[in-house]
């Protein structure tokens with residue numbers, strides 16, 4: 001089939017959707033159409049996304065945490081363009097300056113003794129690296145993870161992902177993973193034997209439904225890991241880099257892990273990149289005898305690292321930690337006002353910074369609301385492991401007026417879904 005350029009918008013959209021049906025994933029095509037996303041993305045800038053049909057959307061999904069700097073942040077685009085004209089991919093023989101610079105920057109901004117970085121290409125890959133390191137460092141194999149936790153869908157990361165629906169079809173997975181309820185340190189204590197290599201947890205559960213922990217949860221996990229010689233892996237793939245109103249979510253509770261995983265926002269919304277960040281001790285025990293024990297051909301490529309460094313600098317220069325906190329408070333309180341008008345439909349509004357979830361009583365109401373929001377020009381989505389929760393993760397550069405607009409649209413969409421469901425059931 002020819003490339004659908006220079007066709008009128010309707011024909012182009014039909015053609016792309018048809019190609020999805022024929023060559024990508026027919027079920028996904030139906031799901032996207034059902035969600036009201038029957039269009040093709042074309043350009044994007046900041047919080048705005050435009051489609052070939054000429055519609056303009058406020059992006060309140062933010063690429064599931066990727067677009068913390070918005071789309072096409074000029075500083076990141078410029079850094080990538082500059083690197084593109086010099087050397088996009090590494091020879092993997094000589095030293096690479098962009099990788100060295102990004103690793104040094106991460107050592108500077110990450111908490112505690114975190115110092116070394118291994119770069120890869122995605123969140124799941126970062127989790128794979130972290131799990132392998134936990135094994136080689138401790139000589140143990142058991143992992144404790146949380147129900148509802150999301151760590152990716154590759155074999156290893158999926159083994160630690162706390163949702164049966166995604167794991168079960170691929171079993172047997174990596175053995176030795178025990179799942180406990182999130183935000184329950186006592187449950188961890190009960191299964192934490194001296195054969196446990198690591199406890200892996202998201203500081204704020206993202207795909208599990210934007211679940212925030214109580215203040216003593218992460219400090220308690222840190223203590224438990226210390227006393228049993230297990231590593232604490234904090235998966236900050238979604239929470240990292242200012243999203244929750246701290247540079248790293250674990251800093252809200254003054255806890256630093258042995259290993260931290262990063263991805264999503266690290267690429268500045270321009271390049272894919274993941275990172276495993278660890279202490280000197282972890283690195284010595286992992287790479288000390290064989291520096292090539294864990295590698296990735298494209299991991300840490302110059303384009304991605306140039307994007308990463310520019311992204312971190314932009315976050316610092318533009319005070320996005322503080323902005324996430326301020327705009328987050330505005331969004332949270334706006335949504336809570338809507339909740340107070342529909343207490344039977346909206347069970348809870350919760351979150352930290354600009355990582356906010358709205359839990360619906362039934363998933364049908366959430367689905368209809370997402371659809372209603374997209375019809376009104378605001379993109380949102382549900383959380384992967386909890387379809388009752390709509391997540392709102394706009395770029396941290398979002399304006400006050402854009403938040404007001406999204407809250408108004410959310411209210412209209414909830415109102416529409418409530419009356420639609422009432423008419424269907426009544």
Ligand SMILES: Cc1ncc(COP(=O)(O)O)c(C=O)c1O
Pocket residue numbers: 064122123124125127150151152153202206207235236237238239263264
């Ligand atoms: C906390 C967390 N870890 C890992 C992943 C997996 O990242 P990726 O989709 O880049 O493989 C995600 C993705 O949503 C995530 O939220």
